[in-house]
Amino acid sequence: MSRATAQAPSNIAFVKYWGARDLKRALPYNPSISMTLANCVSRSTVEVLPDGAPDQVLLGGDSGELSLAPAAFADRVCQHLVTLRAETGTQGGFRVATKNSFPTGAGIASSASGFAALTLAVTAALGLDFSDEELSILARRSGSGSAARSLMGGYVELPTGIVASDGNSETASSEDSLSFSIQLADADHWDLRDVVAIVETGPKEISSLEGHKRSLTSPYYPRRQELLAQRLHVVRQAIAERSFSALGPVLEEEAIDLHLIAMSSRPPVFYWNPATLALLSTVRTLRDEGLPAYSTMDAGANVHVICEPEHEPEIARRLIAVRGVRRIIRDRVGTGPRLDVEPLF
Ligand code: PMV
Numbered sequence: 001m002s003r004a005t006a007q008a009p010s011n012i013a014f015v016k017y018w019g020a021r022d023l024k025r026a027l028p029y030n031p032s033i034s035m036t037l038a039n040c041v042s043r044s045t046v047e048v049l050p051d052g053a054p055d056q057v058l059l060g061g062d063s064g065e066l067s068l069a070p071a072a073f074a075d076r077v078c079q080h081l082v083t084l085r086a087e088t089g090t091q092g093g094f095r096v097a098t099k100n101s102f103p104t105g106a107g108i109a110s111s112a113s114g115f116a117a118l119t120l121a122v123t124a125a126l127g128l129d130f131s132d133e134e135l136s137i138l139a140r141r142s143g144s145g146s147a148a149r150s151l152m153g154g155y156v157e158l159p160t161g162i163v164a165s166d167g168n169s170e171t172a173s174s175e176d177s178l179s180f181s182i183q184l185a186d187a188d189h190w191d192l193r194d195v196v197a198i199v200e201t202g203p204k205e206i207s208s209l210e211g212h213k214r215s216l217t218s219p220y221y222p223r224r225q226e227l228l229a230q231r232l233h234v235v236r237q238a239i240a241e242r243s244f245s246a247l248g249p250v251l252e253e254e255a256i257d258l259h260l261i262a263m264s265s266r267p268p269v270f271y272w273n274p275a276t277l278a279l280l281s282t283v284r285t286l287r288d289e290g291l292p293a294y295s296t297m298d299a300g301a302n303v304h305v306i307c308e309p310e311h312e313p314e315i316a317r318r319l320i321a322v323r324g325v326r327r328i329i330r331d332r333v334g335t336g337p338r339l340d341v342e343p344l345f
Helices: 071-088 111-125 132-140 145-149 208-215 221-241 244-263 274-288 309-320
Strands: 003-015 020-022 032-051 056-060 066-068 092-100 155-158 182-185 193-198 294-296 303-307 327-332
Touching: 003 111, 003 145, 003 221, 003 244, 003 294, 003 303, 032 111, 032 145, 032 193, 032 221, 056 071, 071 092, 071 111, 071 132, 092 111, 111 132, 111 145, 132 145, 145 155, 182 221, 193 309, 208 244, 221 244, 244 294, 244 303, 274 294, 274 303, 274 309, 303 309, 309 327
Parallel strands: 056 092
Antiparallel strands: 003 032, 032 092, 032 155, 032 327, 056 066, 155 182, 193 303, 193 327, 294 303
């Protein structure tokens, strides 16, 4: 039976995907831009089983043991396997094992790296040769928009796929085949670091899928959409010119807006805890002291602090001292997925 193993990284969004035209295929309302990470990765080994065989979903443990995945995790993986079977015209079942480099429950979003690794491993096990763009579309159809961006290294944009045939946004349609990731710059272009302060380790109360759904009920959702064109422009330009002073303020605005929309959704979604606020304040203090550091957050309480390499050690030292911080993960811009990795079985 043919088998393949893939490793794919997580990513941190500079401009966030929040709210979808089609949640099942994660077709976004707005373009998003992220930095691919290097150390926070998922590895997935996939074996093709005979036609009609049931899928098996396993989790890889620290000492190499495999165990059955919890039901909620296995269900989401199986749903994506159904999609991948339909897209590739295969009938076989799959035996899948997944392992994250970061400790399970560390509060790092694993859907981006997990679905990217799974998509790549399935297509490789089937011997199919898809382009990075096609793989990013397949990964997005898992329902995780951020997974589409994890198929490439460096700095990556996921466009909406929205086309206005006559230039009129009222008659715009959303083209699934046009929403694929584009690499804005590779990892060598700009060495940025991500110091992640972990303040929450359990699964979040409200999933990002539910957050996307509720976001459209926030009165601030339309206002953010109006502001985004300018923000996207600034972030693309800042990446092209490696301008940290241009990038930083937009990073923070974006993260605050995402949470403002979450908090003003109906019913509201609160992801922050007291340590989140303490960290945001610490980052502002660091800047007042002349240390360039800017915070961003996903749909959770943990705070990612983006900085340049020379400031990383001092920033990590200051963040670990903040009350409520359980651990620090130091990461950096990474080169993207790989197929030359150790299999899990
Ligand atoms: O890919 P999803 O459905 O988990 O949504 C990602 C949501 C954010 O992490 C908050 C933003 C982003 O663009 O990564």
